[in-house]
Amino acid sequence: MFYRENGQFKTTYAADQQMLPILQDRVFMAAVLVIAFVAVPLLANDYLFLSLLIPFLILTLAAIGLNLLVGYCGQISIGHAAFMAVGAYAAYNIALRIPQLNFLVVLVLAGLIAAAVGMLFGIPSLRIKGLYLAVATLAAQFFMDWVFARVKWFTDYAGSGSVSTAAIEMFGWKVDTPTEKYVFLLAILTVFTIVAKNLVRGHIGRAWMAMRDMDVAAEVIGIRPVYAKLSAFAVSSFYVGVAGALWGFMHLGSWEPLAFNLTLSLNLLFMIIIGGMGSLLGSYFGAAFIVVLPILLNQIPTLMGMPLTTAMISHLELMIFGALIVFFLIVEPHGLARLWAVGKEKLRLWPFPH
Amino acid sequence: MRQAAKSRLLAAAAGAVATTILATASVPAHAQAKEQFFPVLSYRTGAYAPNGVPFANGYVDYLKLVNARDGGIGGVKITFEECETGYATDRGVECYERLKGKGPTGATLFHTLSTGITFAVTDKTFADKIPIVTAGYGRADSVDGTVFGWNFPLGGTYWDAADMLVQHIGKKEGGVDKLKGKKIALVYHDSPYGKEPIALLQERAKMHGYELLLLPVTHPGVEQKATWLQVRQQRPDYVFLWGWGVMNSTAIKEAVATGYPREKMYGVWWSGAEQDVTPAGDGAKGYSSLVFQAPSGQGQVHRDMIKHVYDKGQGTGKKEEIGEVLYNRGLTAAMMSVEAVKRAQIKYGKKPLKGEEVRWGLENLAIDDASIKKLGFDGFMTPVSTSCANHSGDPTAGIHTWDGKKWIIEKGTRLSADQQIIRPMIRASAEKYAAEKKITRRDCAKEQ
Numbered sequence: 001m002f003y004r005e006n007g008q009f010k011t012t013y014a015a016d017q018q019m020l021p022i023l024q025d026r027v028f029m030a031a032v033l034v035i036a037f038v039a040v041p042l043l044a045n046d047y048l049f050l051s052l053l054i055p056f057l058i059l060t061l062a063a064i065g066l067n068l069l070v071g072y073c074g075q076i077s078i079g080h081a082a083f084m085a086v087g088a089y090a091a092y093n094i095a096l097r098i099p100q101l102n103f104l105v106v107l108v109l110a111g112l113i114a115a116a117v118g119m120l121f122g123i124p125s126l127r128i129k130g131l132y133l134a135v136a137t138l139a140a141q142f143f144m145d146w147v148f149a150r151v152k153w154f155t156d157y158a159g160s161g162s163v164s165t166a167a168i169e170m171f172g173w174k175v176d177t178p179t180e181k182y183v184f185l186l187a188i189l190t191v192f193t194i195v196a197k198n199l200v201r202g203h204i205g206r207a208w209m210a211m212r213d214m215d216v217a218a219e220v221i222g223i224r225p226v227y228a229k230l231s232a233f234a235v236s237s238f239y240v241g242v243a244g245a246l247w248g249f250m251h252l253g254s255w256e257p258l259a260f261n262l263t264l265s266l267n268l269l270f271m272i273i274i275g276g277m278g279s280l281l282g283s284y285f286g287a288a289f290i291v292v293l294p295i296l297l298n299q300i301p302t303l304m305g306m307p308l309t310t311a312m313i314s315h316l317e318l319m320i321f322g323a324l325i326v327f328f329l330i331v332e333p334h335g336l337a338r339l340w341a342v343g344k345e346k347l348r349l350w351p352f353p354h
Numbered sequence: 355m356r357q358a359a360k361s362r363l364l365a366a367a368a369g370a371v372a373t374t375i376l377a378t379a380s381v382p383a384h385a386q387a388k389e390q391f392f393p394v395l396s397y398r399t400g401a402y403a404p405n406g407v408p409f410a411n412g413y414v415d416y417l418k419l420v421n422a423r424d425g426g427i428g429g430v431k432i433t434f435e436e437c438e439t440g441y442a443t444d445r446g447v448e449c450y451e452r453l454k455g456k457g458p459t460g461a462t463l464f465h466t467l468s469t470g471i472t473f474a475v476t477d478k479t480f481a482d483k484i485p486i487v488t489a490g491y492g493r494a495d496s497v498d499g500t501v502f503g504w505n506f507p508l509g510g511t512y513w514d515a516a517d518m519l520v521q522h523i524g525k526k527e528g529g530v531d532k533l534k535g536k537k538i539a540l541v542y543h544d545s546p547y548g549k550e551p552i553a554l555l556q557e558r559a560k561m562h563g564y565e566l567l568l569l570p571v572t573h574p575g576v577e578q579k580a581t582w583l584q585v586r587q588q589r590p591d592y593v594f595l596w597g598w599g600v601m602n603s604t605a606i607k608e609a610v611a612t613g614y615p616r617e618k619m620y621g622v623w624w625s626g627a628e629q630d631v632t633p634a635g636d637g638a639k640g641y642s643s644l645v646f647q648a649p650s651g652q653g654q655v656h657r658d659m660i661k662h663v664y665d666k667g668q669g670t671g672k673k674e675e676i677g678e679v680l681y682n683r684g685l686t687a688a689m690m691s692v693e694a695v696k697r698a699q700i701k702y703g704k705k706p707l708k709g710e711e712v713r714w715g716l717e718n719l720a721i722d723d724a725s726i727k728k729l730g731f732d733g734f735m736t737p738v739s740t741s742c743a744n745h746s747g748d749p750t751a752g753i754h755t756w757d758g759k760k761w762i763i764e765k766g767t768r769l770s771a772d773q774q775i776i777r778p779m780i781r782a783s784a785e786k787y788a789a790e791k792k793i794t795r796r797d798c799a800k801e802q
Contacts, residue, residue, distance in 0.1 A: 051448045158555040160546035310438040311398030
């Protein structure tokens with residue numbers, strides 16, 4: 001009823017191949033973009049921007065990156081925070097040593113360096129699979145932790161090993177207020193999402209998915225595993241590297257190697273598992289779930305005026321959060337994105353379900 | 355049918371989340387009440403909770419005491435709200451953002467209670483104009499108030515602490531020049547906190563010719579076998595312990611297991627609380643640490659606390675824990691904050707003050723022996739006086755040793771850092787920060 005493609009005839013190949021083939025989807029997406037770009041900056045306050053929206057946007061980008069590798073190409077990685085760290089420290093060093101460089105160029109370079117490192121650590125994927133690969137990627141995590149904590153050059157010989165970034169300026173625009181940061185990040189995320197969407201529905205993405213579904217069959221139909229797997233590692237690390245650079249520059253401002261530890265890697269993995277593997281939308285849902293929900297849970301008792309101690313609230317937060325993860329995984333093992341798809345399907349059939 | 359129930363449940367969940375987001379988004383309208391808002395960042399959960407709880411209790415109790423005994427600061431009631439950081443930098447920053455705008459005039463000042471959080475929020479203070487007080491921790495270079503306009507490492511930094519320890523063992527050896535050829539191991543928490551003293555210890559090593567062994571311990575510090583294996587192999591003459599929470603007691607237990615003499619181990623002032631030594635039992639006997647202003651024990655302020663707060667059932671913690679090292683440190687931290695507000699009230703009037711006005715109070719702190727006595731802190735702290743250019747005062751500290759049951763202060767030992775060495779280091783480091791962040795130095799002569 002509400003959501004039906006009846007009567008929308010495609011008369012050209014271009015129309016048939018567009019990213020959102022159904023009119024309702026296009027209208028909905030346009031509305032979301034208008035809300036995100038116009039309404040939110042007008043309505044939200046600094047706290048929402050700094051504590052919820054900005055971390056959410058950056059970690060969504062990282063989750064998309066990880067999803068390309070794990071969800072689309074089927075190569076498990078539990079070391080992706082390491083590639084975020086590579087991106088962050090690369091951006092820090094580039095910005096420090098070539099201060100006149102435009103921040104966008106810095107971001108791209110940081111992403112490329114992360115991609116190179118990602119490919120290096122992706123090489124074992126050519127010989128090992130599944131959980132064994134996961135363990136191999138763990139090496140990236142520990143190695144990068146060690147490098148950035150011990151090799152002083154990367155942190156510009158900072159006494160305490162904590163680096164801090166200067167203000168970001170590009171094209172004469174100083175990105176320093178929370179609203180400006182939000183808009184900038186949203187624009188980047190939008191571009192990267194569109195690129196990712198087109199990657200996964202093009203021949204590269206199809207090669208990844210073929211690899212994921214059955215590598216032997218993929219090889220038989222002419223997909224070279226070396227290219228498919230390493231390109232997935234490269235693109236994924238590029239995304240994650242850019243996210244890492246943004247995490248450092250836009251969110252933390254100053255950080256220590258601990259900011260990119262194993263916990264962050266695992267959180268990224270949880271995001272795509274809860275949000276939905278092999279779904280870009282799922283990356284958004286997952287990031288929202290992992291980033292925003294704990295902070296909201298932490299505030300509910302105070303907002304409702306419950307006289308609980310902060311320790312009690314924190315324990316409750318962890319318990320409820322854990323329970324919700326289990327709940328959602330039982331209700332929908334394919335992630336929140338699958339629930340969304342089910343909802344859309346229902347709207348299509350309404351009011352006459354089978 | 356099951357599907358329908360499921361989706362209804364999900365809709366309800368989504369609704370609840372949406373409502374909370376809206377509630378969080380809407381800023382509660384504050385009436386212009388005569389209240390001074392103190393944000394409290396604390397950690398009552400996580401690996402460092404055993405240390406975080408007594409500190410938070412002491413801090414909050416003192417605020418309660420000022421309200422109950424004095425009716426607030428100059429007639430202005432203190433309000434406060436705690437926010438749990440779990441000693442994690444990201445949650446700490448979130449707490450900072452959450453609390454900075456509360457109360458009629460915003461947050462008075464923040465005690466970040468973690469060097470990592472200090473580093474992260476330092477950059478934000480320039481825009482927010484809220485002082486960050488890091489009593490005995492934080493960035494060492496933030497003593498320089500002309501660059502770090504909003505940081506107050508009252509009571510001493512880790513460079514001071516490291517310097518004092520080197521001087522102390524130098525004295526034991528019969529002069530710092532006798533340290534030549536000795537080995538000093540720094541067993542440190544691998545975080546900004548633990549890494550802070552390294553710069554100074556290296557500087558001193560260059561001067562006196564001792565060898566510095568750096569032995570990092572990863573968070574949270576329960577696994578130290580490899581570290582102490584190195585201690586066993588290298589046999590350092592002294593071990594400096596820069597630990598926090600469970601890392602301290604583990605280190606002492608490992609020292610017992612390795613057979614390293616505890617008499618040769620010296621901790622920073624965060625490695626010398628009851629919680630650090632009691633788990634090691636008798637093994638901790640002989641271990642010493644720096645102690646700066648608040649040793650354990652009870653004085654007039656504690657008697658007031660029991661009378662005005664605990665006897666009325668308003669206490670935050672247990673009555674028996676009043677007077678523990680970290681409880682007292684929380685108490686002192688709160689006292690210095692309250693004194694800063696009091697000082698600022700002299701200039702700006704007895705009304706709720708903004709962070710910027712409180713900064714003036716912090717820069718003009720003059721807590722002398724007479725006022726320490728008046729406040730009931732007699733014997734618990736040394737005078738503190740700050741200025742626009744010097745944000746820490748001139749810190750001194752003593753040494754206390756665990757005798758198996760309680761901490762015994764070494765009589766007659768009063769250490770102060772050699773500012774001849776530290777000042778140039780602070781200056782250079784602050785200069786670098788100012789250049790990186792494009793900050794122009796404040797002119798203190800103009801501001802007073």
